[in-house]
Amino acid sequence: MGFSRRDTLALGAGAIALTALPLRVGAAGEDAIAAFTGGADVSEGGITLDAPEIAENGNTVPVGVSADGASAVMLLALGNPNPDVAVFNFGELAGSQTASTRIRLAGTQDVVAIAKMADGSFASATKNVKVTIGGCGG
Amino acid sequence: MASGVKPRVKAPKTASAGEVVTIKTLISHKMESGQRRDSDGNLIPRSIINRFTCDFNGTNALDVEMHGAISTNPYFEFDVTIPESGDLQFTWYDDDGSVYEDVKSVKV
Amino acid sequence: MNFKMLSVVSAVALAMPTLGAAGPDDDTLIINEEIEVVTKAEPAEHLDGALYEVISGWHFRNDDTQAIEMDDFDNPGMLGVENAMATWNTAEGSAGKSCADCHGDAAESMKGVKATYPKYDEKAGTVMTVQMKVNECRTERMGAEAWKYDAGPAIDMEAMIGSQSRGMQMNVAIDGPAKPFWEKGKEIYYTRYGQLELSCASCHEQNYGNMIRADHLSQGQTNGFPTYRLKNAKLNGAHSRFKGCIRDTRAETFSPGSDEFIALELYVASRGNGLGVETPSVRN
Numbered sequence: 310m311g312f313s314r315r316d317t318l319a320l321g322a323g324a325i326a327l328t329a330l331p332l333r334v335g336a337a338g339e340d341a342i343a344a345f346t347g348g349a350d351v352s353e354g355g356i357t358l359d360a361p362e363i364a365e366n367g368n369t370v371p372v373g374v375s376a377d378g379a380s381a382v383m384l385l386a387l388g389n390p391n392p393d394v395a396v397f398n399f400g401e402l403a404g405s406q407t408a409s410t411r412i413r414l415a416g417t418q419d420v421v422a423i424a425k426m427a428d429g430s431f432a433s434a435t436k437n438v439k440v441t442i443g444g445c446g447g
Numbered sequence: 448m449a450s451g452v453k454p455r456v457k458a459p460k461t462a463s464a465g466e467v468v469t470i471k472t473l474i475s476h477k478m479e480s481g482q483r484r485d486s487d488g489n490l491i492p493r494s495i496i497n498r499f500t501c502d503f504n505g506t507n508a509l510d511v512e513m514h515g516a517i518s519t520n521p522y523f524e525f526d527v528t529i530p531e532s533g534d535l536q537f538t539w540y541d542d543d544g545s546v547y548e549d550v551k552s553v554k555v
Numbered sequence: 556m557n558f559k560m561l562s563v564v565s566a567v568a569l570a571m572p573t574l575g576a577a578g579p580d581d582d583t584l585i586i587n588e589e590i591e592v593v594t595k596a597e598p599a600e601h602l603d604g605a606l607y608e609v610i611s612g613w614h615f616r617n618d619d620t621q622a623i624e625m626d627d628f629d630n631p632g633m634l635g636v637e638n639a640m641a642t643w644n645t646a647e648g649s650a651g652k653s654c655a656d657c658h659g660d661a662a663e664s665m666k667g668v669k670a671t672y673p674k675y676d677e678k679a680g681t682v683m684t685v686q687m688k689v690n691e692c693r694t695e696r697m698g699a700e701a702w703k704y705d706a707g708p709a710i711d712m713e714a715m716i717g718s719q720s721r722g723m724q725m726n727v728a729i730d731g732p733a734k735p736f737w738e739k740g741k742e743i744y745y746t747r748y749g750q751l752e753l754s755c756a757s758c759h760e761q762n763y764g765n766m767i768r769a770d771h772l773s774q775g776q777t778n779g780f781p782t783y784r785l786k787n788a789k790l791n792g793a794h795s796r797f798k799g800c801i802r803d804t805r806a807e808t809f810s811p812g813s814d815e816f817i818a819l820e821l822y823v824a825s826r827g828n829g830l831g832v833e834t835p836s837v838r839n
Contacts, residue, residue, distance in 0.1 A: 361617065361619050363617065363769075364619075365616060365617050365619070365620050365785065365839035366784075366785035366839040368518060368519070368785050368786055368787070368788060369518045369519075369785035369788060370518075371623075373524075386516050390482050391480075391481075391482065391514065391515060391516065393514040393515075393516065394514055394516040394517065395511055395514060395517060396511065396512040397509065397510075397511050397525075398507075398509070398510040398511070398512070399508075399509060400502070400506065400507030400508045400509060400510060401506050401507060401508075402502075402503050402506050402507065402508040402527055402528045402530070403508050403509060403525070403526065403527065403528070404467030404468065404469075404508070404525075404526030404527045404528045405467065405525075405526040407525060407526055408509065408511075408523060408524065408525040409523070409524045409525075410517060410518075410521070410522055410523050410524075411517070411518040411521075411522050412516050412517060412518055413480065413515075413516045413517070413518055414516075415482075441768075441769030441770065451638075453634070453637070455628070455634075455637075457628045471628050471629070473628065473629075473631065473634070475631075475634045518788065519631075519788035519789075520631040520634060520788060522629070
């Protein structure tokens, strides 16, 4: 990746140039959610999703999910060509319904976590993560 | 693809009965997502670890379904309840059929 | 007031948080809750006031990236270190020797090496990097093939050797026979390259603390090399980083392992004298 003259002129301006993509839950995202929830209603709250507001590189973005009493949590990256990221199934000996990992994000987008609660209900949390365009190619 | 894949696990050696302990795992793996193209513009076929499990003495604690959006060198951090002395078993399943395993003993 | 002084003054002013540019942060780097690393130091005398403080690239990264470097388990760069540890103990080449056969425990024999490299070598009559020294052992003492510069096995080994110096302060020698090499490196550092007419100093001396696109510019220090980059999820050598930086100015670049990059590595390392070794560091 090279710089243009405009980039270098912007040096010193302290400006963060972020490209925000419009959010759309694409068909693939909807399919993945439907497969997980069986079409049931999903409410907000009851689950926390930890992700940085700004990720320094889309290749390795730390994320964490936590949903007390959940049997499973699905993690989706709605702006990725394939929105599926992971499904965490918590077993009998899970010490908490918490897990963290590192994921790939193809650009600025919404990350969604959906928890399947023990009573069969579903809860979700969404976080917008801005993915910055790096400077130095080395 | 399965060459050079090495699991690493960080788990305590001792715990009190019923204690919740935090586990970290990291395994060296490219996680080729199936979305990238080579220099000729052809899609590079997917080759990832698609599942990770952690059991204690045969009872499951965590079972993760993994997709191509998990980063290179997959990393997980999670909690396990240790009811008694025994073995934590960790298993990673590769697209190519390989299975990678690690075991850590915990004394109560 | 000459031009150089003027540009130093403006760089200092731009780095002030009050002007909206995010300067380096004030966090403290302690690895594994054990190894304290000096990440801000008094500038070496030879810098002649060009930097008012020498600052590790770690301070310019966000908290998430910083945290990955603070624990060996979280740091995927340690996978390379572990690979090299296995290589260290494996016999290779016609002499049937391993590194360990001659050097014993790397934690003892390689401690402090990274802090003083690149270094002038009497026998070779030139400045040598750690990778060159390793290849000297491979070809002359083991009867094994040289590793390609900055390629996987060479970088893993450099990272393993470097990690034995973690927390020690960089202290490369620039006087005596090293001087002409250092001068050459300095000249390259201040030469404006490419269509954009940018030198290393344009970015890393005059504009550190500022944003270029969305990247937070550091001083371009090498105390953490080889570096695990989130971008390509592997360990990267200093020469490969230099190459990328020059390529970004749309200039023809030198190759990893070239005389130019060896001289430049010595010069850049000397700008970081006083900083603690972080190898393998984690950057974006």
